[in-house]
Amino acid sequence: MNPFVCLTIPAQAEYLDIVRLTLYGFATKAGYTFEEIEDMKVAVAEACNNAILHAYGTADSGTIELRLESGEEGMTISVKDHGQSFVFPENAVVPALLEQTEISEVTVGGLGLFLMEALMDDVQVRSYDGSGTEIVLTKRLSRKEEMA
Amino acid sequence: MKAIRKFQLYKHATEDENVVKLCGELDLSAATYLTAELNPLVKETERTLTLDLKDITYIDSTGIGIFVSVLKARSAMNAAFRLVNTPAPIQRLFDMTGVSRFLAVSPQ
Numbered sequence: 045m046n047p048f049v050c051l052t053i054p055a056q057a058e059y060l061d062i063v064r065l066t067l068y069g070f071a072t073k074a075g076y077t078f079e080e081i082e083d084m085k086v087a088v089a090e091a092c093n094n095a096i097l098h099a100y101g102t103a104d105s106g107t108i109e110l111r112l113e114s115g116e117e118g119m120t121i122s123v124k125d126h127g128q129s130f131v132f133p134e135n136a137v138v139p140a141l142l143e144q145t146e147i148s149e150v151t152v153g154g155l156g157l158f159l160m161e162a163l164m165d166d167v168q169v170r171s172y173d174g175s176g177t178e179i180v181l182t183k184r185l186s187r188k189e190e191m192a
Numbered sequence: 193m194k195a196i197r198k199f200q201l202y203k204h205a206t207e208d209e210n211v212v213k214l215c216g217e218l219d220l221s222a223a224t225y226l227t228a229e230l231n232p233l234v235k236e237t238e239r240t241l242t243l244d245l246k247d248i249t250y251i252d253s254t255g256i257g258i259f260v261s262v263l264k265a266r267s268a269m270n271a272a273f274r275l276v277n278t279p280a281p282i283q284r285l286f287d288m289t290g291v292s293r294f295l296a297v298s299p300q
Contacts, residue, residue: 057221086252147267147294155253
């Protein structure tokens with residue numbers, strides 16, 4: 045069985061720092077480099093941002109389930125909510141920032157998804173019709189280190 | 193949960209400039225606070241608006257989105273806006289997202 049850590053939090057922004065700390069602790073033990081861990085911290089926060097902003101209404105009652113797993117292939121981070129399914133664009137989102145020549149034309153929609161895809165090796169978004177969304181982020185291990 | 197703020201900002205005004213020093217982790221939990229503090233300063237077009245990022249330890253699309261919004265508003269009013277003392281990892285994210293091209297960003 046691969047080493048893993050599971051964490052369930054309220055879908056509230058106040059808990060994002062705890063998520064990053066957990067990721068930091070687990071990824072350090074798993075032997076990832078400082079820069080890889082910094083990248084994963086942003087990616088996991090972006091995935092949580094989506095759940096916090098879009099999954100639940102104003103009821104404030106929803107949760108987010110995270111699962112971090114470290115295997116031979118690398119690190120898998122799963123971020124799951126049970127709220128309204130959020131429709132993600134099919135293709136890799138190139139933010140307007142990269143293309144527009146005029147600041148007045150720039151929009152920041154899709155920046156979170158763009159960062160997840162830029163910082164991780166693989167991003168999967170699974171929509172469970174009306175009952176939630178799961179984002180699975182993968183970072184391949186560049187050098188092999190055993191979990192302590 | 194009454195959170196200890198992991199993000200803080202400090203404001204300093206001179207005759208020509210509003211300097212806002214941002215410290216700590218700029219994530220979604222800091223967004224409302226930062227936006228509320230910046231809004232009145234964005235409107236002061238007679239002063240340059242400078243954000244000092246020296247002590248920022250974390251940023252993601254939330255913060256980048258706020259900076260772009262400020263930039264758009266300032267640009268529309270022909271008012272100066274710049275980021276200074278940007279740490280290298282933050283600069284890397286600006287470069288990756290294409291924001292660098294628009295922001296007058298000075299490295300640390």
